Amino acid sequence: MVRAAAIAGSGPMDATATSWLHENWELAATAAGSVLAAIVSLVGAFLSSRETRKQRALLTEQLRAEIDRASIEWGRDAISSMAEAGELALARNGHLREGEFERKRADVAAGLSALVDRGRLFFPNVDSEGRGGGKESAFQGHRPPILDGLIYAYYEVEAMGSGAPKASDSFDFIKSCRRLVVSELQAHLDPRRRNEVVSRIEHRREGLREEALDLTGKLGVLMDVRRPGLLASKKDAGWTDRIGPDERRKILHDYHGSGAA
Secondary structure, eight states: OHHHHHHHHHHHHHHHHHHHHHHHHHHHHHHHHHHHHHHHHHHHHHHHHHHHHHHHHHHHHHHHHHHHHHHHHHHHHHHHHHHHHHHHHHGGGTTSOHHHHHHHHHHHHHHHHHHHHHHTTTSOOBOTTSSOTTSOGGGSSBOOHHHHHHHHHHHHHHHTTSSSSOHHHHHHHHHHHHHHHHHHHHHHHOGGGGGGHHHHHHSGGGGOOHHHHHHHHHHHHHHHHHSTTHHHHTTOOTTGGGSOHHHHHHHHHHHHHTTOO
């Protein structure tokens, strides 16, 4: 009887427990489903973010490649034009008739001038806050050395035919300018520095090399020695302020000592 009563009494308890487990299992299942959905959502967001970063990196690399390709094309044109300017300097010895020489000189000068402005797209001026505040934004500040090499060659071609330095001296000067342009372009395209392409655009001064600044400053001083007053008339001091009095005297002495004057 007791056992029967106990057994009989266990029926309602089992039913209650089963009902409780059933109700809570549904709750647990619902909670588990919510957690799983949250995890899936987080994983999806992570994968999406990762894919976005990959796409951004790919686009950045494509930008670098495009900049390099355009720079190479510009550099090829610049080198060819400077070589043509050097040949024109030697042609002053009588290989061209006067009228033909003047036409050729005007064409070469125009080409070099256009290359300088095209080059500003890749090599913008630096320190724009400190110089040329009244000019258009692209012309404020200091030109980078690679453009100074071109502009000095342009000035030399523009001044040809006005006497002063002999033809071979003009050729040597333009050759020095061309070597500066080639060296700076090579540095700009160096694979070890490709990761700096975008940062060079944003942090312009960091892309300049101190030795290049010194070299372009010396070229400017040498041009002023060779053609006194030319840079002043152009209101273009370039990077000549980097060159101290002792170095200026040495450049003057070396130039006159070489017999080029």
